[in-house]
Amino acid sequence: MGTATMHAVRLHAFGEPEELVYEEVPRPEPGPGQVLVRVHAAGVNPPDWYARRGFVNFPVEFRPAWAPPLILGSDISGVVAALGEGVTAWQPGDEVFGLVDFPGLPSGYAEYAVAPAAHLARRPTTLGHIEAAAVPMAGLTAYQFVFGHLRSRPGRTVLVNGAAGGVGHFALQLVKAAGAEEVIGVASGRHEDFLRGLGVDRFVDYTRTPAEDVVRDADLLIDTVGGPDAHRLLPTVRRGGRIAPVFLGDYHRERATALGIAISDTMWQVRSSGSDLAALAGLLDAGKVRVGIDSVFPLREAAAAHRRAEQGHLQGKIVLRVADR
Numbered sequence: 001m002g003t004a005t006m007h008a009v010r011l012h013a014f015g016e017p018e019e020l021v022y023e024e025v026p027r028p029e030p031g032p033g034q035v036l037v038r039v040h041a042a043g044v045n046p047p048d049w050y051a052r053r054g055f056v057n058f059p060v061e062f063r064p065a066w067a068p069p070l071i072l073g074s075d076i077s078g079v080v081a082a083l084g085e086g087v088t089a090w091q092p093g094d095e096v097f098g099l100v101d102f103p104g105l106p107s108g109y110a111e112y113a114v115a116p117a118a119h120l121a122r123r124p125t126t127l128g129h130i131e132a133a134a135v136p137m138a139g140l141t142a143y144q145f146v147f148g149h150l151r152s153r154p155g156r157t158v159l160v161n162g163a164a165g166g167v168g169h170f171a172l173q174l175v176k177a178a179g180a181e182e183v184i185g186v187a188s189g190r191h192e193d194f195l196r197g198l199g200v201d202r203f204v205d206y207t208r209t210p211a212e213d214v215v216r217d218a219d220l221l222i223d224t225v226g227g228p229d230a231h232r233l234l235p236t237v238r239r240g241g242r243i244a245p246v247f248l249g250d251y252h253r254e255r256a257t258a259l260g261i262a263i264s265d266t267m268w269q270v271r272s273s274g275s276d277l278a279a280l281a282g283l284l285d286a287g288k289v290r291v292g293i294d295s296v297f298p299l300r301e302a303a304a305a306h307r308r309a310e311q312g313h314l315q316g317k318i319v320l321r322v323a324d325r
Contacts, residue, residue: 008110009302009320011070014054017303017310020072020109028107028114030084035117037096041133042108043075044305044318045166051106052306066105072302073108073320074100074272076115077123077132087117095123097281099136099272109302111322121277124284127291134291134317135284136277138166141246141270143280145222146174155219157182159236161211162224163200164191164292166317167246171222172200173289184218186211194315198290212236223249237261292316 006027013019030036051072055063077097080090090096098120100108107113123132146154154175162168163185172183176199185200192203204211210232217238223230223245230249237243239260243251251263283289294314297305299322309318 006111007299008071009073009299010068010109011052011072012068014052014068017052017306019052020303020306022300022302025071025110027112030082030087030114032085033087033117034084034114035080035087035090035096035120036082036084037076037078037113037115037120038081038323039076039078039108039111039113040129040321040323041077042073042110042299042320042322043133043135043137044073044302044309044320045075045137046309047074047102047137048072048106049306049309064103070105071107071110073110074102074106075133075136076100076108076113077129078113078323081112084114084117089117090120095129096120097123097129097132097136098274098277099140099270102137102272103269109299109320111299116272118274119272121274121281124281126285126287129323130296130319130321131291131293133319134166134293135170135280137270138317139170139280139289139291140273140276141167142170142174143276144270144273145244145246146171146178147279148276154178154180155241156180157184157218158220158222159184159186159211159215159218159233160200160222160224161186161233163187163195164313164315165224166314168222168224169195169198169292169316170289171224171246173198174283175220175222177283177288180220184211184215188313190313191315194292198292217241220244222246225249231255234259234261294318296321 080094100115158180164187184202189205215236226247226249231252244264
């Protein structure tokens with residue numbers, strides 16, 4: 001392979017995981033304000049498989065106008081290889097990670113990716129590239145949600161629905177760091193030990209007992225599941241409490257209002273931010289937040305990684321190994 005090319009996984013047509021093709025493609029060059037990163041690992045996130053399907057699960061008015069061929073993947077961890085004009089914050093050889101250009105076009109399932117310099121942060125010293133690549137989208141979603149979107153302390157009791165997933169397992173740790181006294185995690189029973197290890201105070205196995213049957217008076221519900229039946233969780237929240245949906249859900253807003261429950265804006269969205277990621281890296285290095293890895297696949301097996309992701313019941317994040325180290 002020549003120096004002007006690289007290996008990447010490209011999506012040539014919307015559809016099933018088999019549409020993801022490992023191939024040789026031109027290597028990008030950094031433009032003004034950008035950094036070229038030699039990618040060592042790339043995270044796999046829900047927007048990746050939403051994009052692979054052509055965003056058919058989104059209302060038409062919210063679907064990005066993307067067209068194949070595409071390189072998916074917004075989460076990367078790697079080493080700075082080259083600098084674009086005007087970049088002074090980084091030097092070749094710096095080890096970095098980031099959520100790149102989100103919610104714009106991704107480029108992370110590749111040996112090299114360009115990123116705006118401001119979207120990167122220094123890789124946490126306590127994490128390898130695999131662990132670091134599992135952080136950006138899910139970790140920033142939870143971090144910006146807890147420390148930015150909520151705009152106040154989370155309350156004494158916080159319920160996290162979907163607590164074992166990418167966003168959920170970060171959210172339960174971050175609300176603890178933000179001052180919550182009791183964090184209740186909802187997930188399937190197979191994840192109890194994992195969540196206990198992350199510090200959840202009370203665990204609810206939804207496969208045995210619906211959360212709405214056993215949880216009452218939560219100050220805050222962080223719902224990482226959403227969906228048409230999200231309103232079933234209204235009884236878990238106290239009058240004067242809040243629901244903070246991470247994904248779209250039907251919460252029967254009129255009924256929620258009658259119950260005295262506030263619902264945060266459901267169209268809130270994570271944004272790339274190197275400064276926020278640096279703050280999260282500090283919490284990771286301090287041992288206040290840990291990252292869970294569900295599984296790791298070689299880059300050329302991105303299709304298998306997507307099949308695993310769509311099986312659901314993940315315990316943490318899926319990561320693609322791009323480089324050997």
